[in-house]
Every structure is written in C-alpha cells, then in structure tokens.
Amino acid sequence: MPPASILLVFVTVAVAMEVLPDAAVFGGEGKSLTLTLERTSHNGVEMSQLRDRDRVRHVRFLQQQLTGVVDFQVEGTYDPFIVGLYYTKVKLGTPPKEFYVQIDTGSDVLWVSCNSCNGCPTSSGLQIQLEFFDPTSSSTASLISCSDRRCDLGTQSSDSLCSSQNQCGYRFQYGDGSGASGFYASDLMYFDTIIGNSLASNSSAPIIFGCSTSQTGDLTKMDRAVDGIFGFGQQGFSVVSQLSSQGITPNVFSHCLKGGNGGGGILVLGQIVEPNLVYTPLVPSQPHYNLNLQSIAVNGQILPIDPAVFQTSNNRGTIIDSGTTLAYLSEEAYDPFVNAITQTVSQSVRPLVSKGIQCYLTTSSVSEIFPPASLNFAGGASMLLKPEDYLLQQNSISGAAVWCIGFQKLQGQGITILGDLVLKDKIVVYDLAGQRIGxxxxNCKFLLLLFLTIYNY
Structure with missing residues (x-):
C-alpha cells in the first residue's frame, strides 16, 4: 500500500474562508498532516494576516503529503423534508458512465440499476439524470460465474443466487422493506487522484459490483430515486474491502456529513484525525456496525434504563447506519429519553403531540432552551448530542416554530439505530483494521474548505 493512500469523497458547495480547526488526514503509515490553527476569532489585522499566511503554508504542506486522493461529489442532506439521504456519483465501465448512488454504511455491496431492470425508476425528484448499466456496452465488463471463487464472497452480504446461465446473483432485503436483486459483474471504477501537487484524472481499479434487474418497495419510488446503493459495510464485496485488499487504500474510512445549509460532506477511504476523537470497540462477529451502548444521559443525568435493553444478541443492539435518515430507540429507552427532555423544557415551551410524536412550540432558539444529551458507550466514549441532533423542525404556528423529537420508537425489537440525524456534524471514523469506531x-464545512482549497490551489 502506498504510504499515504487516501480515497476522499466530498461535496462541492460554496463556503466562507474561515480558520480551520485542528484536524489531520491519514491514508497510511508514515505521513500525516496536523493543522494547528487558532479557533478563536480576533479583530486585529496582524492576527488575520498571520492566519492567512499559515493557511497557505498548511495547504501547500498538505499537497506535498497527499497521494491517491479521489474526488466523488457528494450531495444530499439528513433532513427528511428536503432529501433525507446522502448520495454521490461513481464512474463505472469503459467508456466510463456515471451513476448516482446512496451512501450506506448499513449494507456491503455497491450496486446500480441494470439495463433490463424491472421496477427501477426512470426519473427522479432529486433532479438528477438516472442511468442504467449495460455490461455489453462496456469493453472491460465481465460477469461473475457461480463457479468463480469470488462468488463465495457474495454469500457474506446477501442471499446467494445462481441463475440457469451460471451467473452469480444476489437478493438484498433492506430494513425499510425495499429490495433489490440481480447479478454480480466486474468492471473498472474510475476516479481522480492527487499525487503531490498534481491532479491525475481517470485512475481506475477493478471492482465487483451488483447489476440490479429488479427493485421493490421504496426503491421503486421516483421522489428520491437514485441509480443504486454504495454499501460501506465490512464484508468482502464492499468497495472498502476490495480496494484495501488491492493495496490501494487502508482498511479504514471516515465521513463528516454536513447538516445545515444544503448538507453535503466528506467521505474518506482513510482516516480523519481530530484531537477530540473518542473510540469505542465494534461488537465482533456482527453483520453491521454494532456498538455497546451502555446508558443515555439528558442534561448530565443518567436515565433509568435497564442496561439489558442495549445488549447485542439475536439481532438486538445498537447500530450505526448512514442509510437511515432518523434515529430509533427501543420503547424501554425512548420513553425515559423523551420524558426527561419534556420535563426540562416544560416551563419554557409549549409541549404538544402531533401524530403520536412529542413536539414543542417555541419562539426561542432550541440550542438555548433544550438540554444536551449523551449516548455513553463501552470504553468511556460518549457521543454528545446537541438539541439539533435529536430534534427536527416540522413547521410553524403563528410565528412560533414547531420542533419534534427526531428519535422514533421501536416497539418489541430491542434495537437502537443511529442514522444521519445523529451522525451529521461529526467526524466519524470506521477503523476496520482496529475494529473500532470513533x-x-x-463543523464539517472546515474539512470541506480544506479539500476544496487543495483542488483550487
């Protein structure tokens, strides 16, 4: 593996030139960059000039250290009233063709719609052009046969199928009830790389991905339709695992999903290092990114929840999933959580229930009124939640905003799912080699600014 090989995915949106908080990106052993710029804003001209000079210096230094940086443009937002998902473009085949795919850490395989697809949308409310992959139109495409040893990897990620034509196939069933089935193909994935100060276009690597011939459920709807799903799970058919096994990237990836102002964000096949990162071990031998959640606190007070509610066993436990828009708690944890928040703010807001969901009517800023919360994990790692991490603004009534609890109740399932509502505005590192998540x-716009500066320097 090259000493600093990194795969980056980030959105191209306009941001203001601001001071960068401490952060670094590692793509492998031996090379790193740490930014140590001031966080505090000063009015003096001299300090401003010093910051500008340091920014240029650090950008030049970063350009000299990076190699293998790959740019995918990421779009979308956590907000279910706007989009409710994050997606990017991948370029596949020869000649290369672009496909929009949802970023999903809750599944393993990259798949796109095939030219013979049944139930696949032909247009999208996201105002993007949908495409179909045709293996016969790519000079570098090949199908994976059932006798191919690589087909065995597919059994880790899906219900394995074998067609009458000896094609290695799959059938995925997602948590929302939607599904996709098709066959596996091998072809080139293209990307742009940065080596030192140079931008090298159309680098490529062979990968195995799915070509879906059937879609069901929400995947057939046009309002948020994309061409497929980009799975970032741990199994052998994930792009992370495939590129790592080829020595192109390390076996770690990170993301920073921007919450406000149109969303977007950065996804890195490599490690984003920030001084305040905390880590908790992954639960071993689980199909998803399962963590040991031990307790929940509101306003610094641990809630009276039986720890057994969070135990991982028999499809129970706590899962991190970027393919889920909101967040979900079991009934035993949800009720104490909502009650504690309501009791804290009852003198400052007007509580109300809308369609079975606890909401609040307020004319003040939620960050000033609502309490912080924390999810406390094994190893002493706490995930701090601002009010915006557990509330969603629904609408307004007579000039007052209606904010509702964004966490949803799961009855009788014993599972906690942390989706984009919670994951946004955080650096999240999936260290697969070390079997931990940090x-x-x-503020993700600072990382966005850093890499946009590199590309425009």
Missing amino acids: WANY
Missing part, C-alpha cells in the same frame, strides 16, 4: 463533534 467520533467527534465537528
């Missing part, structure tokens, strides 16, 4: 609250 995070830190972070």
Whole structure:
C-alpha cells in the first residue's frame, strides 16, 4: 500500500474562508498532516494576516503529503423534508458512465440499476439524470460465474443466487422493506487522484459490483430515486474491502456529513484525525456496525434504563447506519429519553403531540432552551448530542416554530439505530483494521474548505 493512500469523497458547495480547526488526514503509515490553527476569532489585522499566511503554508504542506486522493461529489442532506439521504456519483465501465448512488454504511455491496431492470425508476425528484448499466456496452465488463471463487464472497452480504446461465446473483432485503436483486459483474471504477501537487484524472481499479434487474418497495419510488446503493459495510464485496485488499487504500474510512445549509460532506477511504476523537470497540462477529451502548444521559443525568435493553444478541443492539435518515430507540429507552427532555423544557415551551410524536412550540432558539444529551458507550466514549441532533423542525404556528423529537420508537425489537440525524456534524471514523469506531463533534464545512482549497490551489 502506498504510504499515504487516501480515497476522499466530498461535496462541492460554496463556503466562507474561515480558520480551520485542528484536524489531520491519514491514508497510511508514515505521513500525516496536523493543522494547528487558532479557533478563536480576533479583530486585529496582524492576527488575520498571520492566519492567512499559515493557511497557505498548511495547504501547500498538505499537497506535498497527499497521494491517491479521489474526488466523488457528494450531495444530499439528513433532513427528511428536503432529501433525507446522502448520495454521490461513481464512474463505472469503459467508456466510463456515471451513476448516482446512496451512501450506506448499513449494507456491503455497491450496486446500480441494470439495463433490463424491472421496477427501477426512470426519473427522479432529486433532479438528477438516472442511468442504467449495460455490461455489453462496456469493453472491460465481465460477469461473475457461480463457479468463480469470488462468488463465495457474495454469500457474506446477501442471499446467494445462481441463475440457469451460471451467473452469480444476489437478493438484498433492506430494513425499510425495499429490495433489490440481480447479478454480480466486474468492471473498472474510475476516479481522480492527487499525487503531490498534481491532479491525475481517470485512475481506475477493478471492482465487483451488483447489476440490479429488479427493485421493490421504496426503491421503486421516483421522489428520491437514485441509480443504486454504495454499501460501506465490512464484508468482502464492499468497495472498502476490495480496494484495501488491492493495496490501494487502508482498511479504514471516515465521513463528516454536513447538516445545515444544503448538507453535503466528506467521505474518506482513510482516516480523519481530530484531537477530540473518542473510540469505542465494534461488537465482533456482527453483520453491521454494532456498538455497546451502555446508558443515555439528558442534561448530565443518567436515565433509568435497564442496561439489558442495549445488549447485542439475536439481532438486538445498537447500530450505526448512514442509510437511515432518523434515529430509533427501543420503547424501554425512548420513553425515559423523551420524558426527561419534556420535563426540562416544560416551563419554557409549549409541549404538544402531533401524530403520536412529542413536539414543542417555541419562539426561542432550541440550542438555548433544550438540554444536551449523551449516548455513553463501552470504553468511556460518549457521543454528545446537541438539541439539533435529536430534534427536527416540522413547521410553524403563528410565528412560533414547531420542533419534534427526531428519535422514533421501536416497539418489541430491542434495537437502537443511529442514522444521519445523529451522525451529521461529526467526524466519524470506521477503523476496520482496529475494529473500532470513533467520533467527534465537528463543523464539517472546515474539512470541506480544506479539500476544496487543495483542488483550487
């Protein structure tokens, strides 16, 4: 593996030139960059000039250290009233063709719609052009046969199928009830790389991905339709695992999903290092990114929840999933959580229930009225939640905003799912080699600014 090989995914949105908080990106052993710029804003001209000079110096230094940086443009937002998902573009085949795919850490395989697809949308409310992959139109495509040893990897990620034509196939069933089935193909994935100060276009690597011939459920709807799903799970058919096994990237990836102002964010096949990162071990031998959640606190007070509610066993436990828009708690944890928040703010807001969901009517800023919360994990790692991490603004009544609890109740399932509502505005590191996940609250526009500066320097 090259000493600093990194795969980056980030959105191209306009941001203001501001001071960068401490952060670094590692793509492998031996090379790193740490930014140590001031966080505090000063009015003096001299300090401003010094910051500008340091920014240029650090950008030049970063350009000299990076190699293998790959740019995918990421779009979308956590907000279910706007989009409710994050997606990016991948370029596949020869000649290369672009496909929009949802970023999903809750599944393993990259798949796109095939030219013979049944139930696949032909247009999208996201105002994007949908495409179909045709293996016969790519000079570098090949199908994976059932006798191919690589087909065995597919059994880790799906219900394995074998067609009458000896094609290695799959059938995925997602948590929302939607599904996709098709066959596996091998072809080139293209990307742009940065080596030192140079931008090298159309680098490529062979990968195995799915070509879906059937879609069901929400995947057939046009309002949020994309061409497929980009799975970032741990199994052998994930792009992370495939590129790592080829020595192209390390076996770690990170993301920083921007919450406000149109969303977007950064996804890195490599490690984003930030001084405030805390880590908790992954639960071993689980199909998803399962963590040991031990307790929940509101306003610094641990809630009276039986720890057994969070135990991982028999499809129970706590899962981190970027393919889920909101967040979900079991009934035994949800009720104490909502009650504690309501009791804290009852003198400052007007509580109300809308369609079975606890909401609040307020004319003040939620960050000033609502309490902080924390999810406390094994190893002493706490995920700090601002009010915006557990509330969603629904609408307004007579000039007052209606904010509702964004966490949803799961009855009788014993599962906690942390989706984009919670994961946004944080650096999240999936260290697959070390079998741990880390995070830190972070303003993702600063990382976005850093990499946009590199590309425009």
